[in-house]
Amino acid sequence: MPRRRPTQERSKRKFDALLQASRELLVEVGFESFTCEEVAARAEVPIGTLYQFFANKYVIVCELNRQDLVAVSQELADFHGEIPSLDWLRHMNQFVDHLASLWMTDPSRREVWLAMQSTPSTRATGAIHEKEFAEVVSQMLRPLTPRTPRARRTMMAEVLVHVVYSMMNFSVQDEQSHTDAVAELKRLMVAYLLVAEKESRTASQR
Numbered sequence: 001m002p003r004r005r006p007t008q009e010r011s012k013r014k015f016d017a018l019l020q021a022s023r024e025l026l027v028e029v030g031f032e033s034f035t036c037e038e039v040a041a042r043a044e045v046p047i048g049t050l051y052q053f054f055a056n057k058y059v060i061v062c063e064l065n066r067q068d069l070v071a072v073s074q075e076l077a078d079f080h081g082e083i084p085s086l087d088w089l090r091h092m093n094q095f096v097d098h099l100a101s102l103w104m105t106d107p108s109r110r111e112v113w114l115a116m117q118s119t120p121s122t123r124a125t126g127a128i129h130e131k132e133f134a135e136v137v138s139q140m141l142r143p144l145t146p147r148t149p150r151a152r153r154t155m156m157a158e159v160l161v162h163v164v165y166s167m168m169n170f171s172v173q174d175e176q177s178h179t180d181a182v183a184e185l186k187r188l189m190v191a192y193l194l195v196a197e198k199e200s201r202t203a204s205q206r
Helices: 009-029 036-043 047-053 057-077 085-105 108-115 120-141 150-171 178-204
Strands: none
Touching: 009 036, 009 047, 009 057, 009 108, 036 047, 036 057, 057 085, 057 108, 057 120, 085 108, 085 150, 085 178, 108 150, 120 150, 150 178
């Protein structure tokens, strides 16, 4: 977590400039060569100001990861509601396309995701972020699997989130066909969700 979050407009601009500079630097040099000093220089912010917000570069990437997942959670929540299951699958298909497009057009998303795998601490923080995102997915699964126990639905959501982000990373690797990888991800998800829907429907008939 950042040491503090800005409340005044001037501080918010500095905070946002630091995060934007961090994204650019991650894409250019990778996480190993990423330094707080270079981030501050690019953002034209004193290094002391950076340290007012972030203790180190690991906290920076954790904040970037949190922002990415919060934004996606908000977009995904737009699909939330008592939607018939087939419509839900159609909307989910569209959402995967949207997420895949974000990863293709913004290479910093992959760099942030990879940086989160760098230490036990960042991995633990990333797992917390994924669980929060999975809670949104779990709520969306309710119309599809109304008779499925909540604990199982939570596990299903966490599996889906982990698989989706692992596949997003796979889809943008060098010499990988992004389109083909996303198509295979959709097949996996549809098969998984249709089985879950069938199991829930069968349970309701017992």
